[in-house]
Amino acid sequence: MSDDLPEEFDLIVVGTGFTESCIAAAASRIGKTVLHIDANEYYGDAWSSFNLEAFNCLLEQPNFTLRNGSYIWHGPESKEENEEMEIVSWTRETLLEKSRRFSLDLSPRVAYSDGELVKLLIKSNICRYAEFRAVDHVCILSNDELVSVPCSRSDVFNTKMLTMVEKRMLMKFLTACNDYKEEDELSFRGRTFLEYLQAQRVTDKIGTCVMQAIAMCDANTSFEVGMQRTNRFLGSLGRYGNTPFLFPMYGSGELPQCFCRLCAVFGGVYCLKRSLDGITQAEQSNELLVSSAGKTLRAKQVVCAPAQLPASLARHYGELKPHISRGLFIAASPLGNEELNKGGGGVILLRLLAEEGAREACLLQLAHYSGTCPEGLYIFHLTTPAISEDPSADLAAFTAQLFQANAPQILYSAYFTLTAQTIPKTSTAMPICCTAAPTYELDYDAAIANARDIFDKLYGEAEEFLPRAPDPEEIVVEGEDPSALREHSLPEDLRAQLQQMDIAE
């Protein structure tokens, strides 16, 4: 491949994870020249998705962001070995034959229908690059059984898990939360959400529903935070599907790519398999000299994923520590009863607690309608904050709850650790901005806040973060003459950019 890369950019972004891609898109969108590179040969870094074969390769070869990888096949190797069984459906061979039909996430997430991600996608028009499936059920574990938490009026009517009295109680409680204003309930300021819930005299079952699934709290969560989370859940209901959550079709690895696409549409240059080898300050100017693949590039600013820093710089950012422990399972049968998996099943979200609520994990079950696996198979993603270098030990308390009572037919299991650096605040070794590694969160709020912070730091708060990109219908060009571009149909900020170009010329 010929390398006719330009040598000067306003911004060089290193790493194509979610946060870096957000920043690259935002800078490109306001007219900055952007080079976006990644040391890997794929988009997404620690936020990527892989087919089954590529995923296995990744587990075998630890890199900066992923380590302690392992996988085990549980099913038979091939059909011949197993002739005595009556129905042989999935074997190692048949799974690998369909390798490309899998999209296995490193950092699986859902999005609140009215959350930061959805708002950002709609506002920026990046939503046209993504498709979502509404999460089908939000569940709790009740007596080792997955039970769907009622999320709509008809759910509440139909659910068998609650008595009539409990149904009224739940509605009353949620309505009170929905109507809650800050000046209300002053008596609970400084106390926990659990105390508030107990004061409402709800039953244990409702308490579990609210604490585990709706407010997603633990015993120490403050009243204010619990209320905020409850309202986030309620505010996202009734928008797209039966639950407040959306899951990106084809996996969470699609999302960084959507932001990259927008960056490219506005002129951003993309290069994969290209690392940042070194960085120095230019003499007599504020520019940075970035060496990459034997070339020196000039940039006004550099944003880098900490795991892709050159070794000489990485040491300023602390040691790589285990950050998130992940388990990934492929099964031939789903968790939960038939009712939960109607028509082949969809996407199920379950928050799990262990050690009396001191630790938590998130389970996402995906059926083939999510575009992440072949029909007839199910993926279980388990995610928990890491407490050791052994992801399977970290998750043992949760897999025990899930798989012991109603063991699904697991064909494949894998474990790995995602790492993060402990960035000391004092580290100002280089005038570059480092993004944060993916944290343990359900949605993308922290990642978006991180991207927005860095964007503001680079370009000031006066610049809008990802203003709306025009719809194709708004770009009307008539005839062969470039000036026939009908500018009035464009969004205001782009018209301004075009006028600046005219003046410059």
Place this chain on the structure above:
Amino acid sequence: MAKTYDYLFKLLLIGDSGVGKTCILFRFSEDAFNTTFISTIGIDFKIRTIELDNKKIKLQIWDTAGQERFRTITTAYYRGAMGIMLVYDITQEKSFENIKNWIRNIEENAAADVEKMLLGNKCELNDKRQVSKERGEQLAVEYGIKFMETSAKASINVEEAFLTLASDIKAKTEKRMEANNPPKGGHQLKLTEIRTKDSWLSRCSLL
């Protein structure tokens, strides 16, 4: 909003940089040949509605946004694509040789039943020709796909190529619908889709 079309097809343009993909897109969608401001105003895909056998077909045609330059097309680009125009430049041997790599890329990332077509663009530059029409035809036969030589600049065969591809996809879609097995997809987020808040909470006092 009432649907103003019977079918919506997502089509992609793929091929090396500089073979004229964006020009083909503009020739077909706007009958124009002009690509000056593309990166400033953010051109992404173009839409044109055509009519075939009394059916209105909305074609949504996506450009690579320059991500083909260092072979960094996102896997997301291929999602949901029903047809792909593979484009080379008849005056650039290399762009023709690379078609094989692009096909491999498509096989890895696009749906297995995606309809493909091969276009040899810039056929108005006959005096600079490096790839004969026969070689184009031969390659298309090898992959079992249709072939045309086009010129976005002189407006030759661009319209015909898209109509051919659209009509092949339409035939395939209708056959599948007869088999009564429509593929099930996801939702796209749209501003208009959002309903008002409290839709169920406020009414639940009925319980």
